[in-house]
Amino acid sequence: MVHKSGFFSALQHLRQVPLDVRTVTLGINIADCTDRSFHKLCDGIYHRIVDKAGRMNAICSEVASLMGVPILQRRLCVTPIDRVAQGFNASDFVNIAKTLDGAAANVHADRIGGYAADVQHGMTNSARQLIASLPEALVQTDRVRAAVHVGSTENGVNMEAISLVAETLLKSAQASSHRNGDAAAKLAVLANDSTGHPHLTGACLGDGWGDLVVHVGIGAAAIIRHALEQRLVENPRSKLDELASVIQTAVFQATRTAELVGREIAERLGAEFGSIDVTLAPTHRPDDSVVDILPLLGIERVGAPGTATALTMILSAVRAGSAFASCSASAYSRIMLSVLEDTSLAVATQSGTLTFDQLCMAANAGTNGLDLVCLPGDTDVSTLAAIISDQVSFAVLNRRPATVRVVIVPGKQAGDAVSYTGMKGNTVILPVRGAGLSERFIQRGGRLPPIR
């Protein structure tokens, strides 16, 4: 039903916006918990998290109820652990991961980030120990998300770190082979995250933030789809610039709502309000993916020629809409093609319409990197390192942050189906063309110089 006059038209516009907040992330400074005594360190970290985040879940529920806006995920992030825990070995780091996991469980947070190391220049002993602990730590914890920052535009890329992380990913997959290697999905390789971008997977409380800060994230796909559907009912022949303005308006509304919700939560928690991430990220709700927006624009299947143009248009409109809505909107809005968390994307890979190569190249159209893609169990370490370094290179060249999450599924071949109970995802193993042909390149090691 379309009412076109004044007050009712305005009300109808409000009615059609399915507003929600995808993530609320509470950043907690634990830098001062550092201690030579391992017991005191873990005790300090645990109590700091429980003390600061103990009311987060209840407050999120209160504010969701008050505002009538659902909050889908509650997350925590802390100061990077490689800085907090200096001088401990890998098995100690596993126990720190368990401490984070326990504290997150205590406060009913869905995830906790900050189990992270920054190795873009070189590697401290604690960073090396943290990376060595990852296979065991990720298998033995549920909520912990880890990250390793391997390069940036200003500082170049640490190729030896990428090789080490690739090896770690393979070990993590092997250690969780009974669960199709799901531990590897909890490890993100980051690029251009020098300031600790709070919305990247596994990201930590970066430099420059206060002791306690609330960030919010929006899953903009659903709201954009609703807005486009409505406009196309009114005018099926809408031109692309008209549809871009519809996207801008929808994102403006979602951003404003998220800021209102985030500021209310921050005030009740006694925290600062941080930033708003307007990312086209999937949820497991049906039709809640950027893939479902493409047919509305006229791209019948994701991966068809024109997909990159459509994604660029969407991302540009999203950035314009969010920037006008709030000064706190993140400058790095992006598109997440998270195959395992995106029902529509998983279907596209299963039907063969979206290939591994296309996913890799989508990074040049504003996607987040290669996210939650399942590869054959016999993928060798140099091929994996080369895949990661390609994505990192795109990011440093384009001067934007990126995340790479790749799951090597032990015992599976290209084309095999795989499902994950924890992530509620089903997908197929994607074939990698040219596997094993980059070994000598990766074995050279060293660093990629900064991009000039």
Next chain:
Amino acid sequence: MNKRYIMTVLAANRTGILAALANALDELGGNIQDVSQAVIQKFFAVIMAADFPEDQDPEVIVDHIRAVCRPFSAEVTLRDPSIEMGFDGEPEPTPKERYVLTLAGPDRPGVLRFLAHRLALDGIDLVDLQGRQRESDHTFLSAMELSVPPGTDALQLCEELKREFQSEGITVTMQHRRIVAALAHPEPVGFNTAVP
């Protein structure tokens, strides 16, 4: 000293009705404190709180307005809130949250009845209501402002109403007044002074 009255005027909606009403009030020394006006089809209706000089007879007020607005066939009622029965006279115990509730879909009898009963169960006041039916396809759109007691779970209430009306094809949304304001006013959210 002034005395406050609550007054309603129902008249034919033609150009000049508001001017005539304002003239009459001015001649009586009246001063409007709060007013709400609506036009439904060919009728003009207004409800207002207005202050008049204490020695002004209520019957004179009604007769004068009726006389001035005679070309518009105005019906006037005047009530004195200080002697009205049915009010407990107590101020609202706690500040309430304001929400905008909208319903849209096929026009069915009984929607408002169900809604009003359901809202009353939670002690929710319906402080503003607007609605319109579209005859061409028998659909309606209704918007109302609710005053909701603290502690009410708006998310749950909205979900309940959605479930209730889903089978009839009626869509429901419920948004906090602050969200409506944030979407309507371009000021930064953290510094938005549009809504108290």
